[in-house]
Amino acid sequence: MHDVVIVGAGPVGLLLACELGLAGCSVLVLEKESDQDSPWRTQPLGMRGLFGFSIGAFYRRGLLDAIVDASSFPDGRDVRPQPDGPSPPRAVGHFAGMVLDPAKVDMADLPFRLPSPGPDFTMISLQAVESLLSERAVELGVDIRYGVTVDAVEQDEDRVVVSAGEVGFEARWGVGCDGGRSAVRRLAGFDFDGTEPELTGYTVVGTLADPAKLRPGINLTPTGMYIRMAGEGHIAMLDFDGGAFDRSRQPTRDHLQTVLRRVSGTDVTLNDVRLASTFTDRAKQATTYRQGRVLLAGDAAHIHSPLGGQGLNTGIGDAVNLGWKLAATVRGHAPDGLLDTYSQERHPIGAQVLDWSRAQVSIMRPDRHAQAIQGVVRDLLGTRDGTTYVFEKVSGSSVRYDLGSAHPLVGRNAPNFRFGDGTCLGELMRDGLGVILDFSADGRLSGPAAAWRSRLRHVAGAPADDLGLGAVLVRPDGTVAWADDHDFSADEFERAASRWFGRPQA
Incomplete structure (x- = not known):
């Protein structure tokens, strides 16, 4: 019997496995997919943004160089860390489709900040993250099995049994890291509450007859939003249809072209479609991240729109918060109630991320009220205070757990103190x-x-x-x-x- 069985070998599940393996726990990871080379996990479709909070987690485990080496921006910019100093980040992203100016981030205003060798932001593919984490997990003795579809989860006072067909896998604890449609969440009986979608989002790879008709980058329009990525024919768009199209049918070229023309306000022509997928801004969260001996992390615990790039980063925060607490519980030296602090600390963070996503959707609606608010928000984002506020939110700089202390540093990520011998x-x-x-x-x-x-x-x-x-x-x-x-x-x-x-x- 293993100490912990983790369902899901994405970045969250693998990082959690590494944390547990590092502490000497016996860990089994089960993944339903047998092929990890999906185009949705490689460049360009599988690219995700990593912010400072997440990069710091990899740095603390000696993985910073590997993350930086595997990172890349579509425009070829250098992702290597800058020299020490309070220089602004090289990318901030957007808020509700309104692109932010990195030069307006006041780094000196961020709480308890000290220089770090890691960048404040980088882009990396899911496949690259999973590859380096799976390699590290195996080095730490973690057993990873692919092509295993979980269809039952049972637990008693002493163990969890995760089953795939006739085969049962026993462990003292179980963790669902199996994504937004989590089987573990459903089978273990977690409540999953939140709000229904207002839009359908599309990610498309194809060929445009007249690409010059679409402006590069992020474009917020009166009828939605579209993003023309670097590289021919890679487009994302948001259509405020109440989420009606998502998962209802496979998007055709004609449908995608109709949506693209509507949200872009152009007569652009989509010649062909090689890949297409849909998503929504459905925002839901498990009411607790723990039920007995079963826990949830990552998208299994919370789902929301990809606006702001917070999904992967929030999941990484879950994994590093849970890992050491579950390991201490397994090894028998955890103080009373330690494992319960995982849900107590991370659930409010997840709720904040869901509201961050909802706020962006609300001011992107194609109606005059939302567009009036857009004007106000755009003015605020044109200030140093406004841009710095958004950067604090998306970078994780504002994350602070309530640990019952009035000291302003307690509950925050530790500054990277540097000592006389150069060690940080x-x-x-x-x-x-x-x-x-x-x-x-x-x-x-x-x-x-x-x-x-x-x-x-x-x-x-x-x-x-x-x-x-x-x-x-x-x-x-x-x-x-x-x-x-x-x-x-x-x-x-x-x-x-x-x-x-x-x-x-x-």
Whole structure:
């Protein structure tokens, strides 16, 4: 019997498997697809944006170079990190089809920011992410099986049984990372609530007779939105039909051309279609991410429109939050209630992402009220404050879990403190341990930290910039669990360490 069975070998499931494998757990991953080379996962259709929060997660596990090497922009721009300093990001994206100016992002205004070797944003294919994560997972002893379709999920007080036909797979815990149409979510009886769609979206690869009639990039129009990607005939479009067309029938060339002409306001001609798919802005979320011994992560836990590129990034946040907590539970040293904090922390983040998507759809509607609001929002996005606000949201800079502390750093992603020997915090977390950063001159946490030596790495010494702090406790997911100024006491650290890392060792 495995410790954990994960259903779904996409980026979320594989990253979770890596986190668990790193902690010494026995992990089985089941994936229904037998072929991972789908055109929907490779360039150009499988390209996704990774923002700073997600890039930081890969950096902490030693995967930053691999992510950067596999990244690419359609226009060929360099994705390598820039030199240290508060320079603006090279791409921000859009909000409701209104393209943002990266130069208007005030990096100095972002909370507790220190230079990092990773870029603030990059583009990478799903296949590339899955390839590097599956390779790492196998190195860590994870068993990955493809071509397995799950059709039953049962659990009792001690185990979960995930079945595919006559074959049952037993584990102490089960996690559904199997996408928006999650079988695990349905079979385990999770409630899935939210709002129905207002639009059908289309992704098309074909040939245009007259491509010059479509402006490159993102174009918000009075009747919808279209995006002409770099490369011939790669187009996305949004049609406000109430989601009526999605999944109802296969889109034909004539239908796609009709929609494209309507949303673009041109008489452009679509010669042929090689690939086409549909999606909607349906926004739903599991009411809890845990039912007994079964948990959900990624699109299995929440679905929404792709506006803003938050789907993959939110799923990565789920995986790194859940991984160390489930591993501690499996290994028997988790404090009471630790695993419940996964849903408590990530569910509000998922709800915020759904509302972020809904807000964009609401002001893109083809009616005069929405277009009036567009004008107001466009003016706001033309300011540094407006653009910086959006960047904080999409990059993950604004993510803060409510951990019950008034300290403004607690609950946020830890700054990448750099020490005298050039080592940075991110490099100290590759083994998946938590870290206690002791900036005091007397190293006063050396003794207390030793009591958690198998779960916490103690690092003493002053960093290049301590941000006015005396000590910082960082969870394995990179979240600051406790922080205080230079007058901190060891007792405060010990209370925080016990809360998140269980009883000290004997």
